[in-house]
Amino acid sequence: MNIGAAAKSSGVPAKTIRYYESIGLIAPAHRTESGYREFSQIEIDTLRFVQRARSLGFPVKGVALLLDLWRDRSRASSDVKAMAMEHIGDIDRKIAELQSMRDTLLHLSEQCHGDDRPDCPILEGIAG
Amino acid sequence: MNIGAAAKSSGVPAKTIRYYESIGLIAPAHRTESGYREFSQIEIDTLRFVQRARSLGFPVKGVALLLDLWRDRSRASSDVKAMAMEHIGDIDRKIAELQSMRDTLLHLSEQCHGDDRPDCPILEGIAG
DNA sequence: CTTGACCTTCCAGTTTGTGGAAGGTCCATA
DNA sequence: TATGGACCTTCCACAAACTGGAAGGTCAAG
Numbered sequence: 001m002n003i004g005a006a007a008k009s010s011g012v013p014a015k016t017i018r019y020y021e022s023i024g025l026i027a028p029a030h031r032t033e034s035g036y037r038e039f040s041q042i043e044i045d046t047l048r049f050v051q052r053a054r055s056l057g058f059p060v061k062g063v064a065l066l067l068d069l070w071r072d073r074s075r076a077s078s079d080v081k082a083m084a085m086e087h088i089g090d091i092d093r094k095i096a097e098l099q100s101m102r103d104t105l106l107h108l109s110e111q112c113h114g115d116d117r118p119d120c121p122i123l124e125g126i127a128g
Numbered sequence: 129m130n131i132g133a134a135a136k137s138s139g140v141p142a143k144t145i146r147y148y149e150s151i152g153l154i155a156p157a158h159r160t161e162s163g164y165r166e167f168s169q170i171e172i173d174t175l176r177f178v179q180r181a182r183s184l185g186f187p188v189k190g191v192a193l194l195l196d197l198w199r200d201r202s203r204a205s206s207d208v209k210a211m212a213m214e215h216i217g218d219i220d221r222k223i224a225e226l227q228s229m230r231d232t233l234l235h236l237s238e239q240c241h242g243d244d245r246p247d248c249p250i251l252e253g254i255a256g
Numbered sequence: 257c258t259t260g261a262c263c264t265t266c267c268a269g270t271t272t273g274t275g276g277a278a279g280g281t282c283c284a285t286a
Numbered sequence: 287t288a289t290g291g292a293c294c295t296t297c298c299a300c301a302a303a304c305t306g307g308a309a310g311g312t313c314a315a316g
Binding site for chain 4: 013015016019023032034035036054059060061
């Protein structure tokens with residue numbers, strides 16, 4: 001399978017596959033005589049794993065760790081769970097921050113007429 | 129006021145003030161004979177505005193627009209409100225995405241023993 | 257043999273700063 | 287007056303995670 005087919009099959013864009021290879025997240029692909037990359041089913045599976053882990057918000061370095069655990073048949077599931085819980089904590093902090101922004105903005109917006117007049121509690125609120 | 133005092137007074141780090149100047153978000157500061165930047169109270173107020181708008185999650189380009197509206201005494205408050213509502217929409221989308229990640233991760237984590245055994249529904253879930 | 261869809265590498269840009277090096281300035285104290 | 291420490295200056299590099307585009311090679315069908 002060449003990179004275009006691998007991209008379609010894994011959900012990771014061709015450009016991104018090359019990028020992942022360049023940063024060492026995935027192993028360098030085998031090449032045909034003419035230099036085209038070739039991907040086996042195992043490599044497609046790996047790419048799909050990466051894609052899913054990324055879509056769960058794990059940073060690329062976290063995905064690298066997850067890949068190591070995934071391939072380590074003697075891993076302890078507690079190690080994986082610890083990573084997941086820590087990541088959930090990160091997500092919770094982000095949600096809380098966004099929620100706080102949202103609350104403030106909504107509060108300010110509710111006080112703003114939103115008409116042709118210049119009077120604007122939103123700007124006043126930001127100015128403090 | 130030199131840049132260090134401006135930083136303390138506005139909450140924007142000195143390095144970041146220089147950066148904002150370099151990208152044109154704020155006007156170039158006046159300089160003393162020896163080349164030090166000097167900030168007036170108005171500039172401190174502007175920096176504080178920028179700091180607050182950023183902390184509400186507005187991107188730098190959005191802050192630039194807000195600054196324009198802030199300084200435009202003939203603005204319509206509806207323009208400001210529209211920006212705020214759009215930004216709230218962005219935030220809502222981010223929150224929803226994070227919430228979805230969180231739900232999936234928590235669901236997988238709940239199925240994982242988290243002990244010494246290698247069996248791990250989290251990795252299985254990511255692998256698909 | 258040509259054409260179009262692939263593939264290759266490499267460089268640049270995105271966003272929002274942060275860290276650090278090399279060197280000039282200012283003020284207080286010895 | 288000299289000197290030391292805390293400022294300030296510019297400039298370059300790095301962070302995360304890609305994405306776009308240019309220039310050029312390859313493959314398969316008609």
